[in-house]
Amino acid sequence: MRSKPREGLSKQNFEMAGEERGKRVMQKMRIPFGTIAITEYSKKLIGEILDSERVSSGKYVRKFEEKFAKLIDAQEAVSVSSGTDADALALAVLYDYGAKRGDEIIVPALSFVATGNAVLQAGFKPIFVDVERHTLNIDVSRIEKAITKQTRAIMPVHLMGKPAEMDTINDIAKKHKLFVIEDAAEAYGAVYRGKNIGTLGDMAAFSLYVAHMITTVEGGMVVTDKADFAEVLRSLRAHGRACKCESCILNINSGYCDKRFKYGKDKDKDIRFVFERIGFSSKMNELEAAIGLGNIEIYYKILEKRRNNLLYMLDKFKEFEPYLYTIKEEAHEKIGPHAFPIVLGEKNKFSRDDLVSYLEENGVDTRNLFLSMPTQCPGFEYLGYKLGQFPNAEYIGNNGLHIGIHQDMGEKELDYILNVVSDFCAKYKL
């Protein structure tokens, strides 16, 4: 195990570490999990929007959607209120394509709880499949056993930006005539066999929450290449309204719409007050879109910075094996630099919470690496799963954490974290 200081830490700081080891590692830094960029461009747009008093979904939301679709390389992007809604609305589209309420959706047992919640909120039954310990993603060898006559879709999650095994997932889906919806909430910038994550299934759901690489503070986006799915999504986010053409739903034309009173058999109903499907109230507003537009302008800079941080940490962290491990980037992929996962190896002398406390005491913000939704989240107990059914998800639920690698960090901060981890290991004589 390493005992030397890293470059980037000043000599003075390291000497302090030597003197004060056990009490304090070194001059403390505060390293938040994420930061938010609200650009000058966003501020200018926000001012204009407030002055115009047209703040509900309108031309800036549409512009943001268009830019987002281009960035992912998808034909359509439909904005919603959160990443959870992006998952739920994408699933709810399936009711227009033969799915029935109560049908089954296959999801990994380990994810942020939003994935499971969204399946239930959309009116489906989640069928959980265990994950792999080293990729953190759904174990594709277990998917076919979970398929029944009621299965309608597979929803893989690219956890921590590590692409799920999409070729196998798509082959299984094709064989069993299932839809594939990617939960890409954490996978901005991820690439799988040359294709962007978000373009590999029928639809993909992104989160625009603050710590994510593109943010609108709160928000989500569904992308798809299918115009008819996008149309249903626009209806779903507006209460299931029949009126769903782009200009009306976005309030762009304030004038008279000649389709308005021509709905139905007799072509005499007001289309804005016909609700064709069970909908959601999940629209993005102009102020949120303005923040998103600013973020899109600096997206490639953010991506580059975060990728550098991720690659640096992936390389340096090998030194902590087998006590601690992380994910690996394989030749066929690029990991989206969302955050940095850490999992304890087996037979450790310390617990995840020992490490978390030490990191937090030393100013490093941490998050647990989620939980096995069916067996470690009390809200899912009613589904009847029993602890022990998802050993890998449960292991990560007990032994995993993640920390930031965001754009406002650089080698200095990363070296600081590595030194804190190193000092922690030294305490246990590893």
Ligand SMILES: Cc1ncc(COP(=O)(O)O)c(C=O)c1O
């Ligand atoms: C894998 C995953 N799915 C869904 C979501 C939900 O996103 P939101 O918090 O925007 O609702 C998140 C949140 O980050 C997530 O990590």
